[in-house]
Amino acid sequence: xxxxSLLYLLLFPARKMMKxxxxxxxxxxxxxLRRSWGEVDYEHSYRIALxxxxxxxxxxxxxxxxxxxxxxxDAGDGYTEMFSIExxxxxxxxxHYVIEHxxxxxxxxxxxxxxxxxxxxxxxxxxxxxxxxxxxxxxxxVGVTEQFSRINRLLLILLFKQHRLxxxxxxxxxxxxFRIADKRADQRDTLKIIRMFRFFTEDFRYTGVxxxxxxxxxxxxxxxxxxxxxxxxxxxxxxVTYLASQTERLFNKLPSRSSLLTEDLPVxxxxxxLREILHNEDEA
Numbered sequence: 491x492x493x494x495s496l497l498y499l500l501l502f503p504a505r506k507m508m509k510x511x512x513x514x515x516x517x518x519x520x521x522x523l524r525r526s527w528g529e530v531d532y533e534h535s536y537r538i539a540l541x542x543x544x545x546x547x548x549x550x551x552x553x554x555x556x557x558x559x560x561x562x563x564d565a566g567d568g569y570t571e572m573f574s575i576e577x578x579x580x581x582x583x584x585x586h587y588v589i590e591h592x593x594x595x596x597x598x599x600x601x602x603x604x605x606x607x608x609x610x611x612x613x614x615x616x617x618x619x620x621x622x623x624x625x626x627x628x629x630x631x632v633g634v635t636e637q638f639s640r641i642n643r644l645l646l647i648l649l650f651k652q653h654r655l656x657x658x659x660x661x662x663x664x665x666x667x668f669r670i671a672d673k674r675a676d677q678r679d680t681l682k683i684i685r686m687f688r689f690f691t692e693d694f695r696y697t698g699v700x701x702x703x704x705x706x707x708x709x710x711x712x713x714x715x716x717x718x719x720x721x722x723x724x725x726x727x728x729x730v731t732y733l734a735s736q737t738e739r740l741f742n743k744l745p746s747r748s749s750l751l752t753e754d755l756p757v758x759x760x761x762x763x764l765r766e767i768l769h770n771e772d773e774a
Contacts, residue, residue, distance in 0.1 A: 493514070493541070493542045494514075494539060494540070494541060494542065495512055495513070495514050495539075495540065495541070495542040495545045496512065496513055496514070496516050496537050496538065496539055496540075496545065497510075497511075497512050497537070497538050497540060497545045497548055497549055497552075498510075498511055498512070498513060498516055498519075498535065498536065498537045498538075498602070499535055499536040499537075499578060499581055499582075500520065500523065500530050500535045500602075501530065501531040501534050501535045501575065501578070502523075502527040502528055502529070502530060502531070503528075503529070503531050504527075504528040504529065505527050505528060506574065506575045507527065507561055507572050507573065507574060507575060508572070508573050508574070508575055508577055508578050508581070509523065509527070509568055509571050509572050509573070510549060510552050510553060510556065510571055510573060510577075510581065511549065511568060511571050512542075512545045512546065512549050514542075516537065516602065517605050520602075522567055523567055523568060525567065526566035526567040526568075526569075527566065527567075527572070530602075532601065532602045532603070532604050533600075533601050534600070534601070535600075535601070535602050536582065536585075536598055536599065536600050536601075537598075537599055537602055538585065538596050538597065538598045538599065539596060540594060540596050544594055548585070548588070548594065551584070551588075552581055552584060552585075553571065555580065555581075555584055556573050556577045556580065556581060559573040559574045559576060559577035559580075560572070560573055560574075561573060561574055582598065585598050586598065623694060626692055627692055627693045627694065630690065630691060630692045630693075631729065633690075634689060634690075634691060634729060634730060634733065635733065637686060637689065638733040638734070638736075638737055640686055641686050641687075641737055642737055642740060644683070644686070645737070645740045645741055645744060646740070648744055649740075649743060649744055652744065652745060652748055652749070653748070653749055653750065654750070655670065655748055655750065656670065656671040656672070656748050656750045656751055656755070657669065657670040657671070657747075657748045657751075657755075658746065658747045658748065658751060658754060658755040659744075659746055659747075660746070660757065661719070664718060664719050664722035665704075665716055665717065665718050665719070666715075666716070666717045666718075666719060666741075667714060667715075667716055667757055668714065668715045668716075668717065669712050669713070669714045669715075669755040669756075669757070669758070670712070670713055670755075671711045671712050671755060672711060672713065673711050675708065675711075675713050680706045680708075680713060683703070683706070683715060684703045684705070684706055684715075686703070687701065687702040687703035687717055688700075688701045688702075688703070689702070689727070689730055691727040691729065691730060693727075696727060698727075700723075700726065700727075700730075702717055702718045702720055702723075703715060703716065703717045703718075704716045704717075704718065707758045708758075709758055712755055712756070712758065714757070714758040719734075719738065720734035720738075721734060721735060721738055
């Protein structure tokens, strides 16, 4: 049995274009097309109901007949079926011709009834709100995962280049005091690393921001990062906790001291450094 379908001539006034296409559900198709071409002129558009096989043949015939009216656009939903608005009249004439000569048994109808608003606006509002929350949650999940990916890449660089870097770390009260000696340290890179450990998490029950890097301190050539081990945070978001558990396995493979060091890198006392900075500013 040949499934019934529709051939349509949809007008998009804002773009001064017409689309010739086929659809089993014209309203679903219009919703998709609006994102690329704007609002449809329901009143002045056309439709014709035919068995699907005949719709396909008529569509291809019209595309061939209207080739000289193609817009030349090379992107957008259904762009190969878009024609200038001047193609409407010859398209209608051709459809009437095949009807009058009994090539097809159907009637071309002008106007497409606008879809009626469904009852229950409050339910629709709740649905949109939940969808928005769901989309935000998925986007956030991806963002948090990408953050851990960047942290893991940083750890891999340290692992593979450990014999070329002067670094050392200690763990005090669940906090990693990571020091690296580098004369060419860039403050922008330091800020990037700090931001890696700042997590914004969001789902249907929880929204919040947690910083696991309490700061970075520099003295002479040494930069020290103070990073809390997330595994010790019992209030951490479950997603962050899981990803952190995998990252910490990678961290545990990193030796606590570079083989380049001939002596320990001192632990920087952040409170003392802050006092020195404030004192220097007062003197200035």
